[in-house]
Amino acid sequence: MSxxxxxxxxxxxxxxxxxxxxxxxxxxxxxxxxxDRMLNAAVGEQLRAERTTLAQTIRDPDQLEQALATRQQxxxxxxxxDRPWTARxxxxxxxxxTLDLGEARTLRSxxxxxxxxxxxxxxxxxxxxxxxxxxxxxxxxxxxLGTYLATRPGTLLDRALSGLAxxxxxxxxxxxxxxxxxxxxxxxxxxPSGGMYSTPPPxxxxxxxxxxxxxxxxxxxxLVLVSVGPYVYVVRTIxxxxxxxxxxxLARAKGLPEGLVRRRHILRVAAPPIVTGLxxxxxxxxxxxxxxxxxxxxxxxxxxxxxxxxGTPDEAVIVALTFLYTLLYVLARLVLEVLYVFLDPRVRxxx
Amino acid sequence: MLRELWRSxxxxxxxxxxxxxxxxxxxxxxxYPLDFGTRLWSNPAAWADNPKAAPPAWTNLFRQExxxxxxxxxxxxxxxxxxxxxxxxxxxxxxxxxYAEPPTFLAITLGEVTYARxxxxxxxxxxxxxxxxxxxxxxxxxxxRPGEEPPFRRYHETPLRVQLSTEAATIAAxxxxxxxxxxxQVSERELLEQADRALFGAPVxxxxxxxxVPLRGEYEVVVQVSFADEGDRLGLVRFVVGGAVFGLMxxxxxxxxxxxxxxxxxPVALVIGLAAATLxxxxxxxxxxxxxxxxxRTDLLIQRLADIVSNVPLLPLLIFLLFIIGPHLFxxxxxxxxxxxxxxxxxVRSMVLGxxxxxxxxxxxxxGASRRRILFRHILPQIAPYVLAQLIxxxxxxxxxxxxxxxxxxxDPSIPTWGQILEHGFRTGGVYVGYWxxxxxxxxxxxxxxxxxxxLAQGLEPVINPRLRRGP
Numbered sequence: 001m002s003x004x005x006x007x008x009x010x011x012x013x014x015x016x017x018x019x020x021x022x023x024x025x026x027x028x029x030x031x032x033x034x035x036d037r038m039l040n041a042a043v044g045e046q047l048r049a050e051r052t053t054l055a056q057t058i059r060d061p062d063q064l065e066q067a068l069a070t071r072q073q074x075x076x077x078x079x080x081x082d083r084p085w086t087a088r089x090x091x092x093x094x095x096x097x098t099l100d101l102g103e104a105r106t107l108r109s110x111x112x113x114x115x116x117x118x119x120x121x122x123x124x125x126x127x128x129x130x131x132x133x134x135x136x137x138x139x140x141x142x143x144x145l146g147t148y149l150a151t152r153p154g155t156l157l158d159r160a161l162s163g164l165a166x167x168x169x170x171x172x173x174x175x176x177x178x179x180x181x182x183x184x185x186x187x188x189x190x191x192p193s194g195g196m197y198s199t200p201p202p203x204x205x206x207x208x209x210x211x212x213x214x215x216x217x218x219x220x221x222x223l224v225l226v227s228v229g230p231y232v233y234v235v236r237t238i239x240x241x242x243x244x245x246x247x248x249x250l251a252r253a254k255g256l257p258e259g260l261v262r263r264r265h266i267l268r269v270a271a272p273p274i275v276t277g278l279x280x281x282x283x284x285x286x287x288x289x290x291x292x293x294x295x296x297x298x299x300x301x302x303x304x305x306x307x308x309x310x311g312t313p314d315e316a317v318i319v320a321l322t323f324l325y326t327l328l329y330v331l332a333r334l335v336l337e338v339l340y341v342f343l344d345p346r347v348r349x350x351x
Numbered sequence: 352m353l354r355e356l357w358r359s360x361x362x363x364x365x366x367x368x369x370x371x372x373x374x375x376x377x378x379x380x381x382x383y384p385l386d387f388g389t390r391l392w393s394n395p396a397a398w399a400d401n402p403k404a405a406p407p408a409w410t411n412l413f414r415q416e417x418x419x420x421x422x423x424x425x426x427x428x429x430x431x432x433x434x435x436x437x438x439x440x441x442x443x444x445x446x447x448x449x450y451a452e453p454p455t456f457l458a459i460t461l462g463e464v465t466y467a468r469x470x471x472x473x474x475x476x477x478x479x480x481x482x483x484x485x486x487x488x489x490x491x492x493x494x495x496r497p498g499e500e501p502p503f504r505r506y507h508e509t510p511l512r513v514q515l516s517t518e519a520a521t522i523a524a525x526x527x528x529x530x531x532x533x534x535x536q537v538s539e540r541e542l543l544e545q546a547d548r549a550l551f552g553a554p555v556x557x558x559x560x561x562x563x564v565p566l567r568g569e570y571e572v573v574v575q576v577s578f579a580d581e582g583d584r585l586g587l588v589r590f591v592v593g594g595a596v597f598g599l600m601x602x603x604x605x606x607x608x609x610x611x612x613x614x615x616x617x618p619v620a621l622v623i624g625l626a627a628a629t630l631x632x633x634x635x636x637x638x639x640x641x642x643x644x645x646x647x648r649t650d651l652l653i654q655r656l657a658d659i660v661s662n663v664p665l666l667p668l669l670i671f672l673l674f675i676i677g678p679h680l681f682x683x684x685x686x687x688x689x690x691x692x693x694x695x696x697x698x699v700r701s702m703v704l705g706x707x708x709x710x711x712x713x714x715x716x717x718x719g720a721s722r723r724r725i726l727f728r729h730i731l732p733q734i735a736p737y738v739l740a741q742l743i744x745x746x747x748x749x750x751x752x753x754x755x756x757x758x759x760x761x762x763d764p765s766i767p768t769w770g771q772i773l774e775h776g777f778r779t780g781g782v783y784v785g786y787w788x789x790x791x792x793x794x795x796x797x798x799x800x801x802x803x804x805x806x807l808a809q810g811l812e813p814v815i816n817p818r819l820r821r822g823p
Contacts, residue, residue, distance in 0.1 A: 013655075175754075186782070186785045193782075
């Protein structure tokens with residue numbers, strides 16, 4: 001009971017955050033007229049396209065104008081422009097809340113489906129291949145090297161890594177990607193400069209897999225290169241701070257073996273903040289990286305959001321994606337709350 | 352504190368780097384026009400005389416066969432000879448030409464012609480190392496229109512620019528020259544692509560066709576102006592030998608001098624970084640102090656707000672808002688400020704809370720100090736070093752965020768930034784054809800600017816956290 005009560009409070013807070021973000025989105029979309037402008041542009045575009053085809057069948061200019069006007073009314077009704085955004089957008093939100101992501105207006109999946117769920121399910125694995133893989137590699141190196149360095153602060157390697165962390169913090173990841181393209185793809189022609197598969201893609205599953213691997217290597221390398229320095233540094237600093245605390249000195253004074261001190265008294269205490277970073281990072285990685293995916297022409301979740309806003313504006317996709325991002329974040333936080341119960345005894349015994 | 356900063360290597364490097372960046376910015380602010388972005392940078396006409404997508408001139412140091420360097424000759428004092436028909440001015444531009452390739456183009460610009468009765472005759476010719484002379488171009492500015500009053504002014508607002516390499520008159524002249532001097536018959540159509548090659552080479556007839564062997568040595572461009580009257584003048588004569596390499600930083604696909612754009616981006620980046628960092632630090636620190644000191648409902652409200660704001664993904668939001676409202680630099684700064692304060696607020700709050708429960712503040716309070724006095728005289732000085740470090744630490748993130756936005760094509764079009772130069776290089780495919788001088792320097796500058804602040808932050812660490820001073 002004592003565990004569940006604070007958990008419930010946190011869950012409620014998170015639900016509040018969740019709703020607040022979505023409400024904010026709806027209000028910005030509606031109040032700024034963005035949604036209306038976007039849809040009006042779509043209607044105009046479609047009318048322009050239909051004008052040329054209609055002009056071939058209807059010769060009389062007056063009749064043509066009339067036909068186009070009726071068509072415009074139909075289109076406006078189809079896009080919901082005949083209703084104010086206060087009626088349209090909350091409806092979209094309610095639908096989304098029941099996990100029905102709805103249908104995209106302009107974007108399509110590779111198979112031509114306009115269901116947002118299909119589009120997202122198509123993009124999500126691609127982003128996982130890129131960002132989640134990169135994060136897992138980074139975390140593996142970071143955890144191993146960081147905890148190792150914490151036992152040897154001030155050594156040459158330690159100082160070199162904190163330098164690397166400082167430089168990485170100032171480096172634009174996407175620019176590093178461009179550099180790698182220049183060197184490995186343009187200069188040496190070792191790897192493709194972008195995309196997911198060669199054209200035409202190999203038909204055999206195995207060679208297809210290796211083709212994908214070859215295309216993913218540069219972007220993953222980019223992400224790992226830029227994020228590994230700071231990751232190691234953070235793990236090292238957290239671990240080092242714990243290692244300098246009194247209880248560790250006490251453990252050592254008791255004569256406990258060094259391995260036990262590290263496992264039980266240092267790493268155990270340092271775990272919660274590190275796990276927090278990892279879980280939030282994993283959840284965040286699913287939303288993709290707009291910049292890196294742009295540089296490597298990788299059609300993942302980041303590009304999807306970019307296209308929904310700038311390429312072929314699609315309000316349904318924007319609402320759905322924002323909903324998913326926020327949902328992911330909130331779920332990750334909930335998972336963390338549960339994990340803390342195991343990781344941090346203080347949570348268990350609080351109040 | 353400065354002395355402490357200077358003592359560490361990182362701090363020293365940071366200060367030196369920052370000083371260099373500031374000197375560069377001051378230079379730009381003093382010498383560049385404020386409307387550089389709209390009037391020059393985004394105006395292709397301003398860069399017509401530059402070669403397109405040319406690498407920097409210093410790349411010649413790494414090549415066996417040097418590539419043609421870009422040369423611009425602007426009129427100096429002409430030699431003036433009085434003749435019976437009137438004064439004749441001659442401009443001579445000596446051109447040493449040791450290259451195996453022809454220039455990428457030849458162009459002449461004439462301007463500010465003023466005459467009293469009859470327009471002057473301007474003729475341009477090239478003297479070659481083999482002693483032969485080719486007439487390149489001949490021009491007479493438009494005659495007086497009916498009803499126009501002398502003095503007649505021509506080409507004052509828009510100078511006359513002629514791309515000689517593709518000018519029909521020049522190609523005809525080159526054809527005549529080849530026929531008269533070398534006895535070579537060649538059609539003008541054939542010459543269209545290789546007029547420059549013919550001008551800077553000697554023709555060799557082979558089975559495969561006509562070929563030109565590069566002719567190296569001392570050339571001279573001669574511009575002769577025959578005026579009708581004393582007092583007639585030609586104010587601007589500029590002859591351009593288009594190079595394959597250009598300047599310190601090369602050019603982009605429309606011939607813009609990248610060195611100028613990169614230099615202009617320096618103060619812009621610093622202003623974005625410093626403005627966004629200062630404002631967000633100020634907001635973050637004051638909200639943190641308020642939250643920690645006031646407590647109660649204010650505290651709860653601020654903390655919840657921080658919780659929400661800190662979890663909004665910044666880049667998607669920036670893209671979204673910039674698309675709706677329009678790409679303005681100030682909006683970028685505003686959004687960065689509005690969404691990057693929570694971290695500091697949470698930190699400052701916890702520090703203030705810690706202090707509030709200490710005995711020092713209790714003692715001061717019991718002495719009757721006002722809340723305002725406690726906040727500003729006793730709390731603020733204690734958190735100041737952290738706040739300063741946070742400020743310095745935020746600068747690179749702000750610069751990176753703006754660069755990312757510009758890279759996605761949402762940069763403020765009236766102000767060139769490093770991110771925009773990169774975006775242009777990437778979007779036009781410059782990366783894939785290996786135009787490294789276009790995409791490497793801007794990113795390097797972004798990284799270097801960020802690094803200056805990171806080094807400062809690292810140098811400040813011992814000041815803030817005296818425990819670190821002892822070392823391991």
